[in-house]
Amino acid sequence: MPSTKEIRNRIKSVKNTRQITKAMELVAASKMKKAQQNASAGQPYAALLAEVLANVSGRIDGIEHPFFEEREVKKRGILVVTTDRGLCGPLNSNLFREVLKVKDEAKFVTIGRKGVQFVSRNKLDLLADFSVPDEVPYLQVKQIVEFMIEKYEAGEIDTIEILYPRFVNTLIQEASFGKLLPISNLDEMINGLRGKDAEPYQESLDERKIKFEPDPETILASLLPLFVNREAHQAILSARASEHSARMVAMKTAKDNASSLLDALTLQFNKARQAAITQEILEIAAATSSNG
Amino acid sequence: MSLKLEIVTPSGKVYDEEIDSVVMPTTSGEVGIMPGHIPLLTEIQPGDIAVTKSGTVDHLAVSKGFAQCIGDKVSILAENAINDDDIDMAEVEAAKERAQDALKNAKEMSEEEINQLETTIQYANIQQLLKKKK
Numbered sequence: 085m086p087s088t089k090e091i092r093n094r095i096k097s098v099k100n101t102r103q104i105t106k107a108m109e110l111v112a113a114s115k116m117k118k119a120q121q122n123a124s125a126g127q128p129y130a131a132l133l134a135e136v137l138a139n140v141s142g143r144i145d146g147i148e149h150p151f152f153e154e155r156e157v158k159k160r161g162i163l164v165v166t167t168d169r170g171l172c173g174p175l176n177s178n179l180f181r182e183v184l185k186v187k188d189e190a191k192f193v194t195i196g197r198k199g200v201q202f203v204s205r206n207k208l209d210l211l212a213d214f215s216v217p218d219e220v221p222y223l224q225v226k227q228i229v230e231f232m233i234e235k236y237e238a239g240e241i242d243t244i245e246i247l248y249p250r251f252v253n254t255l256i257q258e259a260s261f262g263k264l265l266p267i268s269n270l271d272e273m274i275n276g277l278r279g280k281d282a283e284p285y286q287e288s289l290d291e292r293k294i295k296f297e298p299d300p301e302t303i304l305a306s307l308l309p310l311f312v313n314r315e316a317h318q319a320i321l322s323a324r325a326s327e328h329s330a331r332m333v334a335m336k337t338a339k340d341n342a343s344s345l346l347d348a349l350t351l352q353f354n355k356a357r358q359a360a361i362t363q364e365i366l367e368i369a370a371a372t373s374s375n376g
Numbered sequence: 377m378s379l380k381l382e383i384v385t386p387s388g389k390v391y392d393e394e395i396d397s398v399v400m401p402t403t404s405g406e407v408g409i410m411p412g413h414i415p416l417l418t419e420i421q422p423g424d425i426a427v428t429k430s431g432t433v434d435h436l437a438v439s440k441g442f443a444q445c446i447g448d449k450v451s452i453l454a455e456n457a458i459n460d461d462d463i464d465m466a467e468v469e470a471a472k473e474r475a476q477d478a479l480k481n482a483k484e485m486s487e488e489e490i491n492q493l494e495t496t497i498q499y500a501n502i503q504q505l506l507k508k509k510k
Contacts, residue, residue, distance in 0.1 A: 132453050223455065223495075227489065230492075
């Protein structure tokens with residue numbers, strides 16, 4: 085049986101661990117709340133973008149734009165959204181399992197340190213690695229997307245897909261693929277932007293024909309990248325919310341484990357102390373009886 | 377008859393008010409909109425949006441985006457927008473300096489990164505100009 089001193093030391097270290105994991109849980113919880121707020125702040129933007137897109141697309145038939153071109157997929161372009169730091173449960177490993185399932189030729193772009201480590205360790209084709217701070221500034225996402233669009237237009241990659249942990253709820257995050265390019269169906273995309281619970285789109289109250297300046301084609305051409313940016317931005321925001329909730333849950337489990345370990349250790353310590361006292365009394369009693 | 381103006385960015389709605397008229401920079405020149413304007417959809421350029429509201433003129437800085445005017449509602453879709461009262465000169469200056477410093481090392485950068493920085497500088501300039509007007 086370990087001595088009381090050894091047990092006391094262990095109790096101390098487990099207590100420390102519990103304190104740290106508890107603090108990390110609280111931090112993750114507050115960050116998660118923030119991330120969720122950020123994710124929902126983009127809703128008005130999406131709604132307006134959908135409205136503008138709907139107005140423009142109604143005026144054009146037979147859209148011709150590289151974004152709609154379905155070409156033969158030789159190389160997929162996949163953006164993998166991972167975290168910079170660990171201690172967030174199976175979040176990243178779920179993503180990596182999906183990455184390994186990709187059997188076609190693919191090039192990867194990563195966000196987050198874990199992703200770049202994984203991709204380079206597995207000798208996969210890495211195009212670029214970006215880092216995005218916690219609040220996910222739109223402009224940085226735009227930069228990443230523009231980089232990928234350039235590769236897409238140059239024919240280096242034939243799709244743009246995004247693999248990220250989709251936030252379902254605090255306990256569930258799903259590794260999911262989202263396809264950004266090519267766009268297969270404009271109407272579907274507009275509906276997707278508008279969101280499920282939005283009110284159905286009403287035809288404009290104004291019967292007069294909308295005037296476009298410059299022509300609708302030009303406007304659509306500059307609107308489409310915005311759509312891709314916004315989809316990617318939303319996905320990354322969702323990934324951040326997932327990260328923090330996964331970390332919160334992982335830390336809560338760790339804290340609970342530490343607590344039960346602490347209980348067990350305290351019991352063991354008390355037993356050891358009691359045993360030592362009993363032992364001492366026995367020794368004293370034996371000594372007095374032999375002397376007397 | 378009044379006009380409703382909303383300015384929406386990816387980080388939320390930054391402006392949503394009843395106004396009298398608005399002047400905004402578009403790719404084909406400045407466009408002024410008053411109530412009863414014909415429906416219009418246009419691309420806007422980084423610049424300064426002047427909003428007239430009960431006699432006073434408010435200025436807002438916007439980056440590239442789109443404006444849609446339908447009925448008595450003007451909606452502006454921009455990547456960035458800020459009200460002149462919220463412009464923090466020190467911060468704008470710092471952002472501009474960072475971007476300019478980065479531009480000096482432009483050799484190793486790709487085209488987009490340079491464009492990105494130039495947009496940042498443009499936006500910073502507009503904010504500064506707006507602030508000085510007051």
